Amino acid sequence: MRIFQPRRLLVPIDFSPISPGVLQAGVDIAQKWEAEVVALHVARESDYVPHSAYESPFPPLAHDGARTGQLSKFREDTRARLTYQLEDMLRQAGGGRKCKALLLWGEPAKDIIQMAGSGGFDLIVMATHGRTGLNRVFVGSVTEEVLRHAPCPVFAIRIKEGRVVQAGREEEEFALPLV
16 A cells, blocks of 8 residues: 555746756656646746836826737737747656646746645645745745645755755756855
């Protein structure tokens, strides 16, 4: 009898340089257990919609429809581009028919936790940048928030000094800026 046998894995992707490696780890785990993988990117609108899209030389009431149309078009284009990138990462990781890409607009930690609970996921596989001190206070940590509130186990792959540390051993070297 197995104590833990995941059937659905959620792999949040932030498109950082280590995202392909984290997704590969999720796909590898899923293949071992014949589980489904959902690669999720939660996009903050403020990270993708340029400030100029909100600005208009016209008063808001006189130009609201055009501005709304411009933002909608920008969101659609961005959604298509990000979804393509997620699907491409899944293909490169060897994700088969049991893998899919999902893009949400929102707040990463909150929406990852909500998706894990409402989607019936058994495991979350994600990266942590290992920030400490004031840097963690100011930058915050999506992974830390997910670890505290996730409704299922979280496998956090830690990045330390530009290297991925998994299960106590360094796996691959990445050229990451240390913040």
